[in-house]
Amino acid sequence: xxxxxxxxxxxxxxxxxxxxxxxxxxxxxxxxxxxxxxxxxxxxxxxxxxxxxxxxxxxxxxxxxxxxxxxxxxxxxxxxxxxxxxxxxxxxxxxxxxxxxxxxxxxxxxxxxxxxxxxxxxxxxxxxxxxxxxxxxxxxxxxxxxxxxxxxxxxxxxxxxxxxxxxxxxxxxxxxxxxxxxxxxxxxxxxxxxxxxxxxxxxxxxxxxxxxxxxxxxxxxxxxxxxxxxxxxxxxxxxxxxxxxxxxxxxxxxxxxxxxxxxxxxxxxxxxxxxxxxxxxxxxxxxxxxxxxxxxxxxxxxxxxxxxxxxxxxxxxxxxxxxxxxxxxxxxxxxxxxxxxxxxxxxxxxxxx
Ligand code: KG4
Ligand code: ZN
Numbered sequence: 536x537x538x539x540x541x542x543x544x545x546x547x548x549x550x551x552x553x554x555x556x557x558x559x560x561x562x563x564x565x566x567x568x569x570x571x572x573x574x575x576x577x578x579x580x581x582x583x584x585x586x587x588x589x590x591x592x593x594x595x596x597x598x599x600x601x602x603x604x605x606x607x608x609x610x611x612x613x614x615x616x617x618x619x620x621x622x623x624x625x626x627x628x629x630x631x632x633x634x635x636x637x638x639x640x641x642x643x644x645x646x647x648x649x650x651x652x653x654x655x656x657x658x659x660x661x662x663x664x665x666x667x668x669x670x671x672x673x674x675x676x677x678x679x680x681x682x683x684x685x686x687x688x689x690x691x692x693x694x695x696x697x698x699x700x701x702x703x704x705x706x707x708x709x710x711x712x713x714x715x716x717x718x719x720x721x722x723x724x725x726x727x728x729x730x731x732x733x734x735x736x737x738x739x740x741x742x743x744x745x746x747x748x749x750x751x752x753x754x755x756x757x758x759x760x761x762x763x764x765x766x767x768x769x770x771x772x773x774x775x776x777x778x779x780x781x782x783x784x785x786x787x788x789x790x791x792x793x794x795x796x797x798x799x800x801x802x803x804x805x806x807x808x809x810x811x812x813x814x815x816x817x818x819x820x821x822x823x824x825x826x827x828x829x830x831x832x833x834x835x836x837x838x839x840x841x842x843x844x845x846x847x848x849x850x851x852x853x854x855x856x857x858x859x860x861x862x863x864x865x866x867x868x869x870x871x872x873x874x875x876x877x878x879x880x881x882x883x884x885x886x887x888x
Contacts, residue, residue, distance in 0.1 A: 554625045555617075556870060557649075558863025559610065561642035562634025562662045563691070564593045566605035567859035570617035571867055575673055578616035579853065579860040582609050591725045599637030606645050613859070624655055628866020631659030631876070632886025633692070639882035647878055658866045659876040661886055663688050663695065664705055665861040666823035669854045671702075672864050680821045680848045685811050689804060689832070690824030691717035691732065696759050696811050699821070702868040705888050708815075709759025709807055716804055717826050719763040723770050723796050727785050737793045738829050744794025749773070751799040759807050759814070766803065770796055801831040808835075812845065821848035828855040 553572050560567040567581040582605040587593045614621060629646035632639055643659075650657040667686040671679055686697035686705060694716045696709035714722075717734055724733020751769050754762045774792075777784040785792065812818050820836060827833075827850060839845040854860060869875070 553623070554867070554870065555619055555623050556658075556863050556866045557610065557613070557621075557624050557627045558660075558859040558861070558866055559606070559627065559629040559642050559646050560662075560857055560859040560862045561602045561606065561638050561645075562630045562632070563638060563857060564598045564601075565857045566602050566609050567857065567862075568606075568610040568613035569859035569863045570613050570619060571672075571860065571863040572617075574671060574864060574867055576860045576863070577619070578613045579858060580609050580613045580616065581858060588731055591731050592721065593635070593731075595635045595637055598635060599641055602638055602641035606641060610645075610649075621649070621653060624653060626650070626656040626658055626866060626870045626875070627653075628658040628660050628862050628869065630662045630665070630862055631880065632662065632883035634662055634884060636882060636884040639884060643880075643882040647880075651878060656870065656875040657878060657880070658869045658874070659880050660862050660865040660869070661888060662857075662862075663693055664703065664888065665865040666690065667697070667699060667705065667821060668702060668865045668868065669823055669850050669858075669861040670821045670848050671868070672854065672860055680819050680846070683817055684819035684821055684846075684848075685808070685815065685817050687804070687808055687820060687822040687827075688824045689716050689822065689826035689829075691715060691721065691734075693824065694761055694763070694804065696807060698815060698817070702865075703872075703874075707888065709761065709811060712756060712760050712762050713764035714762075714767060716761075716763060716800055717824070719767045719800055720797075720826065722767050723800075726771050726774050727789065727792060732825070734826060735828065737797050738831070740790050741794040741797045741831070742790075744790030744792070746794040746798035748788070748791035749795040751796060753799060753802055753806075759811055761803050761807055763800070763803065766796075766799055797829070797831055801829065801835065805832065805835045809839075818844065819846040819848070823850060823855070823861075825856040828852055 688695040694711040720734035
């Protein structure tokens with residue numbers, strides 16, 4: 536009896552023992568830091584780099600310089616918000632790749648030095664896996680996706696359809712053969728004179744536009760792969776032609792243009808998500824990445840939940856675009872598995888699963 540009581544006390548003590556993970560994200564143009572206690576987010580801080588707006592896209596050299604300026608204040612802010620000190624940290628997780636090499640190097644060298652100084656484990660995280668693992672933050676067991684599920688990564692650099700068998704067992708079953716979906720949103724936006732990143736602006740302007748006013752091609756690509764460059768080029772050529780006839784064409788049609796191109800870009804991926812569900816027989820779908828903030832892709836998935844009974848997992852807006860909480864949650868599951876990185880590990884701009 537006494538032994539049972541002793542075990543129960545030990546188990547509950549172990550359960551409550553804090554595990555503080557610092558997550559650091561620096562793969563592109565956002566410097567971000569978060570503190571998690573197990574799977575709970577205590578702080579999630581981000582410093583967006585506005586400097587790229589004037590160039591209409593991310594300038595890699597400027598991004599790495601800005602990361603160097605931002606990383607210490609952002610980590611400091613995350614610790615303060617979480618109300619802990621660096622000495623309480625259990626491990627440091629950082630984005631090892633994929634991403635811009637100069638940007639990744641800043642996170643890599645900072646995380647390594649800090650983990651070495653504090654004598655705690657270092658965990659290199661795959662950015663794309665982290666976009667999917669965001670669904671395991673904070674949530675009750677009934678709300679998280681059950682394995683296996685279909686993961687869909689839609690971001691500025693990637694477009695992937697995956698079978699997710701476990702936290703770290705993810706198989707890419709479809710991907711873009713050229714541009715990423717977010718890149719297509721941003722380039723079409725640039726052609727219309729919209730600020731970078733244009734995805735959220737196109738989404739907003741689309742709300743009062745007609746999605747059928749202008750028709751753009753949906754490419755025929757084999758299997759679960761997608762292509763975005765043909766549709767983007769058709770859009771750019773169309774704008775050039777119409778502007779030649781009427782210099783005010785963009786201004787006079789901005790809402791219909793946004794709505795029409797958005798509808799096409801989203802259709803390209805949603806028809807492949809439908810195909811993935813059919814092919815695999817898995818009807819649980821979880822999306823991630825910046826474009827998962829898009830209202831049209833969210834409407835499509837919610838409709839599938841209602842009409843076809845799919846189980847759908849859509850992240851809250853703060854966890855769609857790049858953030859450090861997603862690196863922290865991936866770090867937490869690595870920490871549980873004692874899956875630590877060597878201090879000689881390097882940033883990997885083309886890191887795969
Ligand atoms: O995941 P993310 O922050 O960075 C990468 O890992 O690439 O994704 C950024 C991308 C940008 O291309 C941005 O235009 C797009 O996500 N995005 C959107 C929306 N919000 C962000 N695209 C369409 N609709 C949105 N609401
Ligand atoms: Zn991302």
